[in-house]
Amino acid sequence: xxxxxxxxxxxxxxxxxxxxxxxxxxxxxxxxxxxxxxxxxxxxxxxxxxxxxxxxxxxxxxxxxxxxxxxxxxxxxxxxxxxxxxxxxxxxxxxxxxxxxxxxxxxxxxxxxxxxxxxxxxxxxxxxxxxxxxxxxxxxxxxxxxxxxxxxxxxxxxxxxxxxxxxxxxxxxxxxxxxxxxxxxxxxxxxxxxxxxxxxxxxxxxxxxxxxxxxxxxxxxxxxxxxxxxxxxxxxxxxxxxxxxxxxxxxxxxxxxxxxxxxxxxxxxxxxxxxxxxxxxxxxxxxxxxxxxxxxxxxxxxxxxxxxxxxxxxxxxxxxxxxxxxxxxxxxxxxxxxxxxxxxxxxxxxxxxxxxxxxxxxxxxxxxxxxxxxxxxxxxxxxxxxxxxxxxxxxxxxxxxxxxxxxxxxxxxxxxxxxxxxxxxxxxxxxxxxxxxxxxxxxxxxxxxxxxxxxxxxxxxxxxxxxxxxxxxxxxxxxxxxxxxxxxxxxxxxxxxxxxxxxxxxxxxxxxxxxxxxxxxxxxxxxxxxxxxxxxxxxxxxxxxxxxxxxxxxxxxxxxxxxxxxxxxxxxxxxxxxxxxxxxxxxxxxxxxxxxxxxxxxxxxxxxxxxxxxxxxxxxxxxxxxxxxxxxxxxxxxxxxxxxxxxxxxxxxxxxxxxxxxxxxxxxxxxxxxxxxxxxxxxxxxxxxxxxxxxxxxxxxxxxxxxxxxxxxxxxxxxxxxxxxxxxxxxxxxxxxxxxxxxxxxxxxxxxxxxxxx
Amino acid sequence: xxxxxxxxxxxxxxxxxxxxxxxxxxxxxxxxxxxxxxxxxxxxxxxxxxxxxxxxxxxxxxxxxxxxxxxxxxxxxxxxxxxxxxxxxxxxxxxxxxxxxxxxxxxxxxxxxxxxxxxxxxxxxxxxxxxxxxxxxxxxxxxxxxxxxxxxxxxxxxxxxxxxxxxxxxxxxx
Numbered sequence: 001x002x003x004x005x006x007x008x009x010x011x012x013x014x015x016x017x018x019x020x021x022x023x024x025x026x027x028x029x030x031x032x033x034x035x036x037x038x039x040x041x042x043x044x045x046x047x048x049x050x051x052x053x054x055x056x057x058x059x060x061x062x063x064x065x066x067x068x069x070x071x072x073x074x075x076x077x078x079x080x081x082x083x084x085x086x087x088x089x090x091x092x093x094x095x096x097x098x099x100x101x102x103x104x105x106x107x108x109x110x111x112x113x114x115x116x117x118x119x120x121x122x123x124x125x126x127x128x129x130x131x132x133x134x135x136x137x138x139x140x141x142x143x144x145x146x147x148x149x150x151x152x153x154x155x156x157x158x159x160x161x162x163x164x165x166x167x168x169x170x171x172x173x174x175x176x177x178x179x180x181x182x183x184x185x186x187x188x189x190x191x192x193x194x195x196x197x198x199x200x201x202x203x204x205x206x207x208x209x210x211x212x213x214x215x216x217x218x219x220x221x222x223x224x225x226x227x228x229x230x231x232x233x234x235x236x237x238x239x240x241x242x243x244x245x246x247x248x249x250x251x252x253x254x255x256x257x258x259x260x261x262x263x264x265x266x267x268x269x270x271x272x273x274x275x276x277x278x279x280x281x282x283x284x285x286x287x288x289x290x291x292x293x294x295x296x297x298x299x300x301x302x303x304x305x306x307x308x309x310x311x312x313x314x315x316x317x318x319x320x321x322x323x324x325x326x327x328x329x330x331x332x333x334x335x336x337x338x339x340x341x342x343x344x345x346x347x348x349x350x351x352x353x354x355x356x357x358x359x360x361x362x363x364x365x366x367x368x369x370x371x372x373x374x375x376x377x378x379x380x381x382x383x384x385x386x387x388x389x390x391x392x393x394x395x396x397x398x399x400x401x402x403x404x405x406x407x408x409x410x411x412x413x414x415x416x417x418x419x420x421x422x423x424x425x426x427x428x429x430x431x432x433x434x435x436x437x438x439x440x441x442x443x444x445x446x447x448x449x450x451x452x453x454x455x456x457x458x459x460x461x462x463x464x465x466x467x468x469x470x471x472x473x474x475x476x477x478x479x480x481x482x483x484x485x486x487x488x489x490x491x492x493x494x495x496x497x498x499x500x501x502x503x504x505x506x507x508x509x510x511x512x513x514x515x516x517x518x519x520x521x522x523x524x525x526x527x528x529x530x531x532x533x534x535x536x537x538x539x540x541x542x543x544x545x546x547x548x549x550x551x552x553x554x555x556x557x558x559x560x561x562x563x564x565x566x567x568x569x570x571x572x573x574x575x576x577x578x579x580x581x582x583x584x585x586x587x588x589x590x591x592x593x594x595x596x597x598x599x600x601x602x603x604x605x606x607x608x609x610x611x612x613x614x615x616x617x618x619x620x621x622x623x624x625x626x627x628x629x630x631x632x633x634x635x636x637x638x639x640x641x642x643x644x645x646x647x648x649x650x651x652x653x654x655x656x657x658x659x660x661x662x663x664x665x666x667x668x669x670x671x672x673x674x675x676x677x678x679x680x681x682x683x684x685x686x687x688x689x690x691x692x693x694x695x696x697x698x699x700x701x702x703x704x705x706x707x708x709x710x711x712x713x714x715x716x717x718x719x720x721x722x723x724x725x726x727x728x729x730x731x732x733x734x735x736x737x738x739x740x741x742x743x744x745x746x747x748x749x750x751x752x753x754x755x756x757x758x
Numbered sequence: 759x760x761x762x763x764x765x766x767x768x769x770x771x772x773x774x775x776x777x778x779x780x781x782x783x784x785x786x787x788x789x790x791x792x793x794x795x796x797x798x799x800x801x802x803x804x805x806x807x808x809x810x811x812x813x814x815x816x817x818x819x820x821x822x823x824x825x826x827x828x829x830x831x832x833x834x835x836x837x838x839x840x841x842x843x844x845x846x847x848x849x850x851x852x853x854x855x856x857x858x859x860x861x862x863x864x865x866x867x868x869x870x871x872x873x874x875x876x877x878x879x880x881x882x883x884x885x886x887x888x889x890x891x892x893x894x895x896x897x898x899x900x901x902x903x904x905x906x907x908x909x910x911x912x913x914x915x916x917x918x919x920x921x922x923x924x925x926x927x928x929x930x931x932x
């Protein structure tokens with residue numbers, strides 16, 4: 001293969017850009033049908049209570065109301081991911097403030113809201129489980145008293161309020177403590193945070209007379225939603241069509257069924273299309289946010305800075321239902337190990353029920369929390385040993401061919417280069433350039449999630465190319481990246497590619513917009529499709545040109561041979577006259593990553609596939625009076641394998657850092673007594689234009705063996721290291737070590753006051 | 759509720775709307791006029807995705823009553839640029855990779871338009887200050903700031919080419 005490329009590796013504009021800047025791109029929240037009703041959810045006002053009575057009579061009689069539903073009106077089904085513990089509506093008891101109890105549909109959103117308010121629910125309060133400590137205390141009330149009866153994937157380790165305990169055991173930590181000169185133990189906490197997508201969750205559902213329902217929603221996983229809706233409705237998946245018109249951000253918050261089931265059930269009851277759109281209050285009280293955590297880490301090191309053992313536990317406050325908890329708790333153990341060579345590991349991740357909203361997945365689930373603890377502790381240990389934090393990391397990081405925590409063999413390991421280039425860029429040699437100013441760094445590793453992808457690739461009679469994919473363009477430009485790969489391989493231009501996506505009836509299967517996988521997996525599926533399509537194109541062209549297929553090549557939108565050529569469009573037209581047109585099906589599934597199964601227990605995600613490596617470095621000042629942070633520079637060096645489109649990879653890095661800074665510095669869903677205190681976008685503080693510094697991106701490229709052109713997943717990683725990098729820089733600048741997120745100015749200022757008094 | 763007849767001037771066209779007097783401009787634009795380029799999210803003027811121009815000024819259409827708008831010139835994203843091409847801001851957002859999911863972009867571009875009309879040669883800090891009411895969760899704002907600065911330079915150059923004096927541009931949009 002020649003190293004010169006025409007389309008991949010170039011910073012070309014995304015294919016859907018002009019629709020998005022002109023307002024013509026249609027998002028699920030924009031979607032409407034004639035005769036459409038509006039649905040509204042009635043939500044629990046109590047964190048934990050028995051439902052004594054639901055009276056819907058007044059609501060049913062209100063003007064414009066066309067349907068009212070409670071648990072009594074829908075199939076008694078428990079659904080969920082690894083653990084099926086959710087119901088559409090609370091039955092008998094409620095488990096968090098915001099849990100759906102009933103739903104109404106009416107001719108206007110206003111009428112629906114009024115009717116929802118008119119549904120009367122009487123509660124008999126039960127003692128709530130308000131935090132991790134309460135949930136884990138001996139004799140704690142059970143959030144799910146019938147937890148043993150729930151269906152779960154068999155490997156989960158469950159016990160009362162713990163809905164999974166995942167474990168990695170490698171070597172023998174006792175031996176590791178014996179070999180250590182010093183052992184450090186620390187405790188960290190992180191807050192619950194929301195993905196903050198700007199488009200609310202939205203769904204429109206319409207049934208046809210044949211009993212088939214179509215749902216237009218902004219889900220990241222249309223094929224999973226198809227199956228979940230079929231399960232909830234007790235119909236076959238073939239009756240459920242899910243289409244994603246467009247999606248205004250997701251970041252993991254739109255993976256699981258959100259409002260689609262309400263739209264579908266209300267539409268069936270009312271006999272008319274129904275739209276459901278969440279409010280900001282619903283988003284911040286009843287969505288799928290990132291779990292708050294408690295983390296304990298114990299690490300043994302030799303005097304010269306070699307890590308001999310690590311014992312770590314992370315508890316996820318997963319809320320009233322498991323959500324993504326069992327899987328997230330598993331992934332967390334790989335993050336707790338860190339990108340370090342540690343011979344002895346004992347790591348556990350717990351997903352714990354409480355009476356809070358059901359937590360889910362958020363960009364690099366578990367990554368920022370676990371990395372915050374690991375990388376904060378790395379700096380604390382380096383300081384205690386009198387070692388430079390960079391040097392301490394370099395003595396322990398994984399390198400080419402090393403073994404990962406569960407025995408996987410690590411390849412294409414660009415971590416050292418990331419650390420050295422980030423440190424060089426930030427001017428690491430001068431770590432404390434002035435009073436109240438300091439530099440910090442953090443590094444990590446992450447996975448490129450597997451799952452299969454299929455595409456159809458079709459040549460149009462004008463020589464343009466249709467890319468038909470079940471994947472969702474969530475905003476990353478991943479499908480533009482896949483189209484670049486397709487264009488490269490077919491010898492056409494990016495602008496020649498037309499994408500059709502995300503329709504469970506019309507497009508091939510795709511595992512969905514999750515886990516940094518879309519460009520990687522769809523790109524590879526495109527390559528597979530081209531391999532097949534090329535045979536058909538060349539055979540058709542060879543017959544037309546009267547040459548051998550072997551003498552032909554695809555170039556410049558033509559099939560070319562010595563001295564002769566025919567356009568792709570002409571070949572497509574010939575095929576349409578005789579052979580049903582030029583189309584091919586390409587598929588991809590990442591090969592399994594071998595690991596040592598003896599080292600893991602109740603583990604849903606035992607190895608990182610085609611792992612990426614990254615380092616963040618920040619230079620900041622702390623205001624000694626207010627504790628406010630001013631970021632002077634922020635550098636990211638990320639091993640992306642191969643940069644399919646550098647501009648949009650920078651976009652992932654810049655956006656991921658901004659989101660990470662929010663979690664690091666200002667964002668928290670604040671609960672008190674089981675109620676959210678800040679369910680609006682003024683009090684839930686996401687970074688604005690004036691809060692985010694310029695981010696300098698360094699794209700390190702150690703090609704993966706599996707990814708297209710060597711690419712690795714790039715979307716999630718930039719979100720992982722900001723909290724730790726910030727905490728380490730704050731410590732360098734002020735000698736204040738904050739071990740709880742968010743790392744607010746208030747916490748820093750209080751710590752400084754405490755030090756003055758001491 | 760008694761409905762009122764409103765005549766709204768949107769993107770230079772007159773629209774007759776018969777509606778309840780308490781409805782927001784956002785709701786009327788999206789539901790009655792089908793102009794869904796103006797986006798809906800928080801409905802509390804906290805996020806900026808619903809930004810439109812009213813007599814040239816950027817406003818959150820979610821908290822402005824439609825009944826307050828007759829006689830005022832409303833511009834939505836559909837009214838920027840035109841069949842002949844994109845507005846320089848729209849083109850700059852594409853060229854600088856400033857668009858990801860895109861849901862905030864119509865509001866972002868209109869806020870930038872209102873700002874550049876009054877501040878044709880801004881610094882990056884001024885651009886960021888001007889857009890602080892528009893949340894974006896995808897981009898980290900850097901490429902958005904770059905795009906607005908690039909558009910400002912192009913608009914200045916275009917004005918220079920057309921012989922329009924800079925101070926004239928400043929005073930004409932007050």
